[in-house]
Amino acid sequence: MKSFPFVTIFVLLTAPYASAADRPNIFIAISDDVSFPHASAHGSKMVSTPAFDRVAADGVLFSNAFCPAPGCSPSRAAFLTGRHIWMIEEAGTHASYFPAKYQTFPEALQESGYFVGATGKAWSPGDYRHNGREHNPAGKRYGEKKSGYVGGFKKFMNERPKDRPFCFWFGSSDAHRSYKKGSGLAKGKALDQAEVPKFLPDHPEIRSDLLDYAFEVERFDDDCEQMLKVLEAAGELDNTLVIITSDNGMPFPRAKANCYEYGIHMPLALCWKDSVPSGRKLNDLVGFVDLTATIYEAAGVDSPTEFPVVGRSLVADLKSNKSGTADPARDAVYVGRERHSSSRFNTLGYPQRAIRTQDYLYIYNFKSERWPAGTPQKYGKAVYNDDGSLQSSRLGPKHGGYHDIDACPSLTFLIENRDDADFGRYLGWSVDKRPTEELFDIKADSACLHNLAADPKMAAVKKRLNQRLMKELTETKDVRVLDGGDVWETYPRISSLRWFETPDWTKQNPAAVPQQAWLDARRPKK
Secondary structure (H helix, E strand, O other): OOOOOEEEEEEOOOOOOOOHHHOOEEEEEEEOOOOOOOOHHHOOOOOOOHHHHHHHHHOEEEEEEEOOOOOHHHHHHHHHHOOOHHHOHHHHOOOOEOOOOOOOHHHHHHHOOOEEEEEEOOOOOOEOHHHOOOOOOOOOEOOOHHHOHHHHHHHHHHHOOOOOOEEEEEEOOOOOOOOOOOHHHHOOOOHHHOOOOOOOOOOHHHHHHHHHHHHHHHHHHHHHHHHHHHHHHOOOHHHEEEEEEEOOOOOOOOOOOOOOHHHHEEEEEEEOOOOOOOOEEEOOOEEHHHHHHHHHHHHOOOOOOOOOOOOOOOHHHHHOOOOEOOOOOOOOEEEEEOOOOOOOHHHOOOOEEEEEOOOEEEEEEOOOOOOOOOOOOOEEEEEEOOOOOEEEEEEOOOOOOOOOOOOOHHHHHHHHOOOOOOOHHHHHHHHOOOOOEEEEEOOOOOOOOOOOOOOHHHHHHHHHHHHHHHHHHHHOOOHHHHOOOHHHHHOOOOOOOOOOOOOHHHHHOHHHOOOOHHHHOOOOEO
């Protein structure tokens, strides 16, 4: 059974209690690869999400929630620690290590008396044992995928001590690819139900792929619904804060692994029946680091002192009766990415930082000379000499790269129709090189297709957002701003590697490529 792209977090928000037995439960369910607005409570007609809708009706629906990074591993690490991805070293990139000095909220809650567990996709991919952890940073695993996520949660609930509050993380793999092609149509969906973003062509092949994705979203929601019933049957639902959201955007070109709107804007619903007034909608800009701060306050646990949470708790906003804007100070969120997959020479990343306000999205691309979706062409097989020099290789097809985009029918369609008069521009939007600065008017251009960074009329807006972003990065000690950030290129990748030609910019400036002994050691030798 696959997991869903939404993230469901059940958390209870209350003031600190005298004993652990009186404190709220925290149940976290996090999906994989779902974008706003793909929940029916957000207005999507492509999906039916009764569990998400129930939580929204019983509590608060957030229209401006954003993940910390447009990729699963760093996004989850930032959420678990409550710190921006550039503040947690290897955990801030994809498929690397998770330094033990960065305590996660499940670990902190366990120390304070909570019974803690997880099922499905917790923090992943990566190697948490390398730094001495016994369990995944999200908690000890209960159940396996083959027995079902709900079964894992039931096992956890059966084992929990009755006198202790619990913290549980449900991590779904839906709607992560791969999909069974045609599954959406096979389940009775129709092509005219598909909601095609403007950065994708309106074609039956694309629509069918979107319906397959929608089927995955609904499967995740079904798991959420069953878990709500488990909580209800145990008499715990009213004493639990329930949050449903996603770790990053949908697995389509120009969405996931991009700091554009469809890569970072998440569905989010939250309820706590005993304490949070129901039926409300909030437009405040909320990041996952704010959810982390919320969990600490709700549980009555101090956040780590050496590496503190940078978000601001939502407890007061949740307990208020406000709709619309609860806190005008929540007027910006910050997002970033480094390496997503092994998609370039020396598995280099595509470093980005971004600030999202109510009206604009400003993105700074630190290495705009690199391919944003990955190098177009890779080696089918490469053999290196002991000194690291290339001995022999066989290049694959010209458009056989782009591995920061998940393999899918939509990407195949764009590649196959790259020379078509009607469809050719769509591939370029997803894979062509981009300028250092990008600026989008979100209200007029949610697809992020019209870069306003070079428009003289937008110079003042761009300057203001750049200054605000750089101030945040400097204050939070982002090495990309402080010293260029080459350390990011030295963090090992635990997952598989691909091999690419040496790009011209590295030949002209060898010092721009950090030494990577770990990478050299893994090259196929003669």
